[in-house]
Amino acid sequence: MATKKSQFDRQTLLQVLEGVGGEISFHAPLGASTSLRIGGPADALVVPADIDDVRMLVRQAKIGKVPLFVMGGTNILIRDGGIRGIVIQLTRLNRIRLELGDVLYAQAGVRMPTLLGQAIRRSLSGLEWAAGIPGTVGGGVVTNAGTKLGEMSDVLTAIEIVDDRGAVRRVDASELSFAYRYARVPKRVIVGAWFQLLHATKAQIESQTKGYLRYRKDTQPLTLPNAGSIFKNPLGTSAGALIEATGLKGMQVGDAQISPKHGNFIVNTGNACAHDVIRLIQKVRRAVSARTGVRLQLELKVVGEALS
Numbered sequence: 001m002a003t004k005k006s007q008f009d010r011q012t013l014l015q016v017l018e019g020v021g022g023e024i025s026f027h028a029p030l031g032a033s034t035s036l037r038i039g040g041p042a043d044a045l046v047v048p049a050d051i052d053d054v055r056m057l058v059r060q061a062k063i064g065k066v067p068l069f070v071m072g073g074t075n076i077l078i079r080d081g082g083i084r085g086i087v088i089q090l091t092r093l094n095r096i097r098l099e100l101g102d103v104l105y106a107q108a109g110v111r112m113p114t115l116l117g118q119a120i121r122r123s124l125s126g127l128e129w130a131a132g133i134p135g136t137v138g139g140g141v142v143t144n145a146g147t148k149l150g151e152m153s154d155v156l157t158a159i160e161i162v163d164d165r166g167a168v169r170r171v172d173a174s175e176l177s178f179a180y181r182y183a184r185v186p187k188r189v190i191v192g193a194w195f196q197l198l199h200a201t202k203a204q205i206e207s208q209t210k211g212y213l214r215y216r217k218d219t220q221p222l223t224l225p226n227a228g229s230i231f232k233n234p235l236g237t238s239a240g241a242l243i244e245a246t247g248l249k250g251m252q253v254g255d256a257q258i259s260p261k262h263g264n265f266i267v268n269t270g271n272a273c274a275h276d277v278i279r280l281i282q283k284v285r286r287a288v289s290a291r292t293g294v295r296l297q298l299e300l301k302v303v304g305e306a307l308s
């Protein structure tokens with residue numbers, strides 16, 4: 001049985017955070033930083049000002065034995081008791097630069113729509129599949145984000161990480177193994193990534209991107225808080241279709257609802273808590289398994305502690 005972790009005291013956290021620049025807050029609510037608008041507090045939340053702050057934080061957290069969790073916030077469900085240790089948001093690692101004419105380097109806190117926008121501005125093709133994926137570059141690498149049109153691993157050439165000794169290392173994409181919505185990346189913090197793109201006409205890239213965005217608007221519940229797909233698509237079928245066929249669209253636990261628009265989306269219709277979402281997920285899994293024999297696997301990452 002998993003044991004509940006106790007909160008880290010302010011003194012221990014202050015020692016680990018000594019000299020680390022950026023924004024720091026304690027007992028920081030995380031819900032507002034997630035696309036589902038759900039989640040308990042972090043013992044401490046840090047928004048490092050630069051990569052050197054990340055290096056210092058990683059080194060000192062290792063010495064102080066305080067766990068670190070990096071979040072973008074668009075494919076995670078944070079339980080209602082929050083996250084013990086230090087949560088890192090890389091929103092200030094937001095630089096993008098062009099290298100060698102067709103390679104884009106982006107820091108890990110860059111949002112995928114921003115990266116796509118910069119690629120379009122430079123008439124570079126290869127990231128169109130990312131239209132409408134709201135997460136960060138770092139989260140996109142870890143989840144091998146994508147659609148049936150393409151995915152991270154198609155264009156990623158290397159990542160930049162801060163390893164657990166606090167050193168910055170470049171790791172070639174050939175050293176990572178990718179699967180559907182999964183990448184095996186070295187532990188610790190991704191701080192940047194390189195993408196090999198191709199020159200194309202801006203009009204062509206824009207028209208494709210607009211088409212994908214229109215498709216999302218027509219088929220996904222984008223006006224309510226959600227976390228994208230809840231389940232991975234089983235081989236040869238779609239999780240949304242199985243959920244719809246089982247008659248679960250619109251099913252609700254508290255304010256968490258299976259979207260009437262898309263069976264693989266859970267929306268927060270008001271004040272849903274993580275417990276509601278987890279109960280709804282369990283109900284869906286049981287019903288789909290009973291009707292179709294398929295055991296749905298989560299795409300959503302559930303993290304943190306339940307309330308006692």
Ligand SMILES: Cc1cc2nc3c(=O)[nH]c(=O)nc-3n(C[C@H](O)[C@H](O)[C@H](O)COP(=O)(O)OP(=O)(O)OC[C@H]3O[C@@H](n4cnc5c(N)ncnc54)[C@H](O)[C@@H]3O)c2cc1C
Nearest residue numbers: 071072073074075076135136138139140142145146190228
């Ligand atoms: C409306 C909507 C549509 C979506 N559509 C798609 C889609 O079409 N395809 C798709 O793949 N996803 C989709 N998603 C899900 C989500 O945007 C992606 O999975 C995204 O890649 C997650 O990025 P994130 O930065 O939010 O990471 P999070 O969800 O916060 O984290 C995911 C994992 O990555 C880790 N992580 C994040 N950043 C770092 C870092 N810098 N270093 C180390 N670890 C890190 C986290 O610890 C966690 O384990 C959608 C989400 C929404 C809300």
